[in-house]
Amino acid sequence: MITRLIGKALTLGVATGAMALVTAHAAELTVYTAVEAEDLARYAEQFNKAHPDITINWVRDSTGVVTAKLLAEKNNPQADVIWGLAATSLLLMKSEGMLEPYAPKGVENLDPKFVDKSDPPTWTGMDAWVASVCFNTVEADKLGLTAPTSWQDLTKPEYKGHVIMPNPNSSGTGFLDVSSWLQLFGEEDGWAYMDALHENIARYTHSGSAPCKLAASGEIPIGVSFAFRGAKSKAEGAPLEIIVPSEGVGWDMEATAIVAGTDDLEAAKTLVDWTITKEANEMYNTGYAVVAYPGVAKPVEHFPPNLIEKMIDNDFEFAANNRAAILAEWQSRYDGKSEPK
Amino acid sequence: MLRTDDENPAFLKINALWKAFGDFLALKDISLEVAEGEFVCFLGPSGCGKTTLLRAIAGLDPQTRGTIEQSSRDISNLPPAQRDYGIVFQSYALFPNLSIRRNVAYGLENAGHSRSKIDARVDELLQLVDLPEQGNKYPAQLSGGQQQRIALARAIATKPGLLLLDEPLSALDARVRVSLRHQIKELQRKLGVTTVMVTHDQEEGLSMADRIVVMNHGRIEQVGTPIQIYRDPDTLFVADFIGEMNQVQGVAETADRVRIGEVSFNCQSHGFSPDEKVLATVRPEDIVPIERDHSDQADPADQGVEVHIGDMEFLGSYWKARLDSPRLSGSLNANLSMNAVRRMELSVGSHLQVRLPSDRLKLFANPSAVT
Amino acid sequence: MSKLATELPAGPRVRLVLGSDDWFMRGFIALIVLYLFVALALPLYAMLSKSISTFRMDLTQFQFQVSDETGFFSGDILSADELNAAVGAYSEQELNVGSGGRLSATAFFPDFSFRSPVKYRVRGVDDSAVFLLGSERRTGPSWVELDSNQFRRVVLRPVTSVGLDNFKRYFSTPSLVQSIKNSLFIAAISTVITVLLAFCFAYALNRSCMRFKGVFRLIAMAPILVPSLLPGIALVYLFGNQGLLKAVMAGESIYGPYGIIAGSVFFTFPHAMLIITTALAISDARLYEAALSLRTSRWKTFWTITIPGARYGLISAAFVVFNLVITDFGLPKVIGGQYNVLAVDIYKQVIGQQNFEMGAVVSVVLLIPAMLAFGIDRIVQRRQVALLSARSVVYQPSSSRIFDRFCLLYCSLIAIFILGILGICQFAALVKFWPYDLSLSLRNYAFNRMDGGGWAAYRNSIELAGLTAFFGTVIVFTGAYMVEKTQGFKGGRTLFQFLAMLPMAIPGMVLGLAYIFFFNDPDNPLNFLYGTMAILVLCTVTHFYTVSHLTAVTALKQMDNEFESVNASLKQPFYKLFARVSVPVCLPAILDISIYLFVNAMTTVSAVVFLYSTSTALASVAVLNMDDAGDVAPAAAMGxxxxxxxxxxxxxxxxxxRGVLRRTQVWRHH
Structure with a gap:
């Protein structure tokens, strides 16, 4: 055991050096992503069917972490391609000049909503990731709660302590909720809404999928999360109802971009070209009901049917450029307000 | 006989050695020569600098100033490994996880000797320290005295030119100490290795050393053979430190006379001017009781003085008596033989006369009289 | 000094010629000092400089020109600074922003309307000025001309400078400052409870004749073997809304201070118990005999002998617990709810908001109590050691039926608490769908289907633990040996000692963040380590350096100081002594160091949470991330x-x- 470990350690340094060489020759790409762990292997497999010569080295983490990582590596990018990260995050990269502008082949086939407005675009969308409310019917019955139908419903006193949502400071889902409320209700009313909602919130989670999972396990009956997660939990047998609030729901895109300064621009372009193909979009459709390629989407099991029409007209630029200010405001209003009882 | 001279140049030559620990001077201007084959003992109270001097010779704590030569080679700034000595510490410092054999063989390895040659040498050494059967044991299985013999064997295994012993017997109990004393001395004589031993035990020094270096406060007080040191101490410190010594206040008279109390005695010739306050010293065993039937009267020319016994302590082979005398305005300790006590029927309160032999009565400056 | 100057003859100090051994040992010390510099001092320096690198809007950098209604530019060219002075759009305070700071340009023009036909020009005075058109980045002194509708998309970006603005912002943000109070509160309460409980436990172990002492001691040590966030997960299953013992909470939420304190007591208990047990074990039985002969009451004996005798142990335990709680990140992350503490703030600032500067500021704030607690503990420990060396007769408790029963009951309760926490985690991990389907299944062990790194993370953790144990032990022990046994070279050794003690005062979060700043710098030649297993090993070894070092030093100090002298006098190279004697004799300590490093590398979260990469995801971090994603049962399973x-x-x-001891330490058993 020990000798094996030593051997491993000794080769570590060599391997790191060698990796750089290998990348140049056999086309290996380091791809940063926030796509769910279980989907990654499938994505790579599909891509390699078309391009067996390019190996993908995934670097996967939650949206917040990958964003932080990319920004931290701003002056020394480690990634070649970003495949599957929130568009709001990519906008931040873009404003830091970290993305390589590139119009992938066939970009004109995509819904223009899913393509960066710059010419050439710096990123292209894959699929949409839509907010929803997960509602545990069993626990609601026990507590005598009626199912909410709108965002405003969630501020009703009966839900006090029964709602859970992600902290926008750490969760992409949390941020899209907050930014959508500000867009839906306007700045002033938006904050007023959150003030009221805050009274009912049991706590803010760090992750975007946690509220739905906690609703599924009955820990907190109502979880503000995203539809895909709710559908999954439901499929696992959780007594959940996925509610699409009537005012409309916030959403974000998973998107793809080339990192400026990549060692292998050609391979990166090949990969990005493939990520917007029809077959790639069909692949995204297994998890996401809304994809960038028009006409591809098939309904996803347990997915709320009316979700797409409820998606708000999201202003990503607003979201990205006001992100720091919104988060600071949110933090000063709600974070750390709960004292020891 | 072992003094160094031109024909027999010094094996170890220490010249004007100083050692400072911060502001504290542990060695002050030490110069010393040791002849080849000589057994020299550094003797002194704790803190006198004797161990510091030994460690400087070993290169373990180098001196601040001064030079050391060994076999005419200047070793002043050589690291320990480049000097030529074996060393034995009070703590034995045997390697606890190595067997006795491997401890002894430790210094013989990596020196190009064959395995069998090393084995033979180890056997020889174990024989030499009289522990031939213990080779496969571990140090913790041996007694303290045995461990110290092993440490000695290990130190001489490589036949070093110089053997350094740092309080080698201090951790042992009294009986073992005495027997090991003889063993070490015998071994040293047999091997003829130049040896420097540090001790605070005067008996050890007197019984083992060819020459004794008495040290105090970082300086050498006196260098000499044990007999010289004992019989003829150069300083009051040496007189006091080595053996037991009566010290009484006195006043110098002529060049070889001193007055103690009311009585005037002949003494070793001295350089004090008349009426100078001095300390007169005499060893307890040098005080001779005068038997009554020889003379009834104390005779000053006979160096006699009348005393009575204030206290007696039986010490096995002799009696230690406190002799009080109003004429001496003080008391003296005397060692009285069993025979004398029996014959003279001495007991506490007995009156008798004692003689202070003139050649055993030595004067020193009185430190308390110095203003 | 004067005495020395007058007596000591003038002349050069005698210096020994350095042998090859001396050079080698000094070289090695220098090497480890270099290691500690690279692995500790430089990253901390990078972090400190990050905390004072500020982002400020420099309005003089930007210039604007406004056209008339026909689109003709004739007006003055005004800098944003001049405009702001005129209209007062932004206060000084608002110009101090974070790294993500953005200022809308339209605010400088009070009569701006996006429907207006007026056009705007904007430019920077030089290339350092950055502004965004929407999300497009523009720099440089050439005019960008925009119509009103476009102009409203212009935002200005800050420049970096150096100053204490980050700290000012920190202390003027109430929610952040609240965390300081929260952290201190939690740490203080947890400390009092833990020390009290641990003292009673240690007292029962030392002073009673109850049965099962060995079992209790073993159980009490169990919390050391799990990540600190595991008790958080257990508490959710016990006292959460679907918890087995929810009723106990009487409507209060376990998420928050209750949960953090309960969990902290769990994971700090063994640390406190060990220290207090040692303190109780050294008290002198003769004092108790004296008290007994004087017919002193048990109660009085307790207060006049037991407590004073153990006081250093109690103080030391208190500060150790305080330090552990205030620097812990995993537990408050899992069960803290909305109750913010400093360690979690660092994580939120960095991971959530990508505000590295503020993360660095919080780190500096967290450093202060951690350093203080560490410093006091060191002083107290030193006194305790002094007591220890003067130890005397070991106390032998006498049997007392009632007291022994009471102790047994108490220890059983503590044991039930510890085993309950572990048991509930194991149970939850095996249940199919808590609380709706309690049938057993291994579903939660399908880690590859979850976020966090899957089974690979578990394998990585074992690899990290193995590598950390191996390299850490080699570096720590060899370093301790060199620094203990080298002659002279005082400067190098002092520096080494200082650097070796430093890691204990550095919270893991702070170390991890410091590593990002240092190793992720593209100009750093060690940048290639970033994202590798090597940096995790480096960080973990450094994080746990101090305790390992102290263990090694203690063992080395127990060896005869004259071994080196004997070795040199026998003209043997130092490495022979090292290999043949020092290492074998210290083998028990060496094994202790390696298991300590192994266990801690398995459980650590805080230091590595910023440093792992996808290929080096770790089990402990997976517990965190799975819990984070709501996969609580799999998190428990991984824990x-x-x-x-x-x-x-x-x-x-x-x-x-045991085996090694039997073979290499035969000498001990005779």
Missing amino acids: MMIFYTNVAARIVHAGLS
């Missing part, structure tokens, strides 16, 4: 995997120790 692995490692260690 228990860590526990079992550490138990196995302990058993292997015990076996190895």
Whole structure:
């Protein structure tokens, strides 16, 4: 055991050096992503069917972490391609000049909503990731709660302590909720809404999928999360109802971009070209009901049917450029307000 | 006989050695020569600098100033490994996880000797320290005295030119100490290795050393053979430190006379001017009781003085008596033989006369009289 | 000095010629000092400089020109600074922004309307000025001309400078400052409870004749083998809304201070118990005999002998616990709810908001109590050691039926608490769908289907633990040997001692963040380490350096100081002594160091949470991330995997120790 470990350690340094060489020759790409762990292997497999010569080295983490990582590596990018990260995050990269502008082949086939407005675009969308409310019917019955139908419903006193949502400071889902409320209700009313909602919130989670999972396990009956997660939990047998609030729901895109300064621009372009193909979009459709390629989407099991029409007209630029200010405001209003009882 | 001279140049030559620990001077201007084959003992109270001097010779704590030569080679700034000595510490410092054999063989390895040659040498050494059967044991299985013999064997295994012993017997109990004393001395004589031993035990020094270096406060007080040191101490410190010594206040008279109390005695010739306050010293065993039937009267020319016994302590082979005398305005300790006590029927309160032999009565400056 | 100057003859100090051994040992010390510099001092420096690197809007950098209604530019060219002075759009305070700071340009023009036909020009005075058109980045002194509708998309970006603005912002943000109070509160309360409970436990172990002492001691040590966030997960299952014992909470939420305190007591308990047990064990039985002969009451004896005798142990335990709680990140992350503490703030600032500067500021704030607690503990420890060396007669408790029963009851309760926490985690991990389907299944062990790194993370953790144990032990022990046994070279050794003590005062979060700043700098030649297993090993070894170093030093100090002298006099190279004597004699300590490093590498979260990459995801971090994603049961399952692995490692260690001792330490048994 020990000798094996030593051997491993000794080769570590060599391997790191060698990796750089290998990348140049056999086309290996380091791809940063926030796509769910279980989907990654499938994505790579599909891509390699078309391009067996390019190996993908995934670097996967939650949206917040990958964003932080990319920004931290701003002056020394480690990634070649970003495949599957929130568009709001990519906008931040873009404003830091970290993305390589590139119009992938066939970009004109995509819904223009899913393509960066710059010419050439710096990123292209894959699929949409839509907010929803997960509602545990069993626990609601026990507590005598009626199912909410709108965002405003969630501020009703009966839900006090029964709602859970992600902290926008750490969760992409949390941020899209907050930014959508500000867009839906306007700045002033938006904050007023959150003030009221805050009274009912049991706590803010760090992750975007946690509220739905906690609703599924009955820990907190109502979880503000995203539809895909709710559908999954439901499929696992959780007594959940996925509610699409009537005012409309916030959403974000998973998107793809080339990192400026990549060692292998050609391979990166090949990969990005493939990520917007029809077959790639069909692949995204297994998890996401809304994809960038028009006409591809098939309904996803347990997915709320009316979700797409409820998606708000999201202003990503607003979201990205006001992100720091919104988060600071949110933090000063709600974070750390709960004292020891 | 072992003094160094031109024909027999010094094996170890220490010249004007100083050692400072911060502001504290542990060695002050030490110069010393040791002849080849000589057994020299550094003797002194704790803190006198004797161990510091030994460690400087070993290169373990180098001196601040001064030079050391060994076999005419200047070793002043050589690291320990480049000097030529074996060393034995009070703590034995045997390697606890190595067997006795491997401890002894430790210094013989990596020196190009064959395995069998090393084995033979180890056997020889174990024989030499009289522990031939213990080779496969571990140090913790041996007694303290045995461990110290092993440490000695290990130190001489490589036949070093110089053997350094740092309080080698201090951790042992009294009986073992005495027997090991003889063993070490015998071994040293047999091997003829130049040896420097540090001790605070005067008996050890007197019984083992060819020459004794008495040290105090970082300086050498006196260098000499044990007999010289004992019989003829150069300083009051040496007189006091080595053996037991009566010290009484006195006043110098002529060049070889001193007055103690009311009585005037002949003494070793001295350089004090008349009426100078001095300390007169005499060893307890040098005080001779005068038997009554020889003379009834104390005779000053006979160096006699009348005393009575204030206290007696039986010490096995002799009696230690406190002799009080109003004429001496003080008391003296005397060692009285069993025979004398029996014959003279001495007991506490007995009156008798004692003689202070003139050649055993030595004067020193009185430190308390110095203003 | 004057005495020395007058007596000591003038002349150069005698210096020994350095032998090859001396050079080698000094070289090695220099090497480890260099290691500690690179692995500790430089990253901390990078972090400190990050905390004072500020982002400020420099309005003089931007210039604007406004056209008339026909689109003709004739007006003055005004800098944003001049415009702001005129209209007062932004206060000084608002110009101090974070790294993500953005200022809308339209605010400088009060009569701006996006429907207006007026056009705007904007430019920077030089290339350092950055502004965004929407999300497009523009720099440089050439005019960008925009119509009103476009102009409203212009935002200005800040420049970096150096100053204390980050700290000012920190202390003027109430929610952040609240965390300081929260952290201190939690740490203080947890400390009082833990020390009290641990003292009673240690007292029962030392002073009673109850049965099962060995079992209790073993159980009490169990929390060391799990990540600190595991008790958080257990508490959710016990006292959460679907918890088994929810009724106990009487409507209060376990998420928050209650949960953090309960969990902290769990994971700090063994640390406190060990220290207090040692303190109680050294008290002198003769004092108790004296008290007995004086017919002193048990109660009075307790207050006049037991407590004063153990006081250093109690103080030391208190500060150790305080430090552990205030620097812990995993537990408050899992069960803290909305109750913010400093360690979690660092994580939120960095991971959530990508505000690295503020993360660095919070780190500096967290450093202060951690350093203080560490410093006091060191002073107290030193006194305790002094007591220890003067130890005398060991106390032998006498049996007392009532007291022994009471102790047994108390220890059983503590044992139930500890085993309950572990048991509930294991149970939850095996249940199919808590609380709706309690049938057993291994579904939660399908880690590859979850976020966090899957089974690969578990394998990585074992690899990290193995590598950390191996390299850490080699570096720490060799370093301790060199620094203890080298002659002279005082400067180098002092520096070494200082650097070796430093890691204990540095919270893991702070170290991890410092590593990002240092190793992720593209100009750093060590940048290639970033994202590798090597940096995790480096960080973990450094994080746990101090305790390992102290263990090694203690063992080395127990060896005869004259071994080196004897070795040199026998003209043997130092490495022979090192290999043949020092290492074998210190083998028990060496094994202790390696198991300590192994266990901690398995459980650590805080230091590595910023440093792992996808290929080096770790089990402990997976517990965190799975819990984060709401996969609580799999998180519990992974946490228990860590526990079992550490138990196995302990058993292997015990076996190895025994075997090795039998072979190499025969001398001890005679």
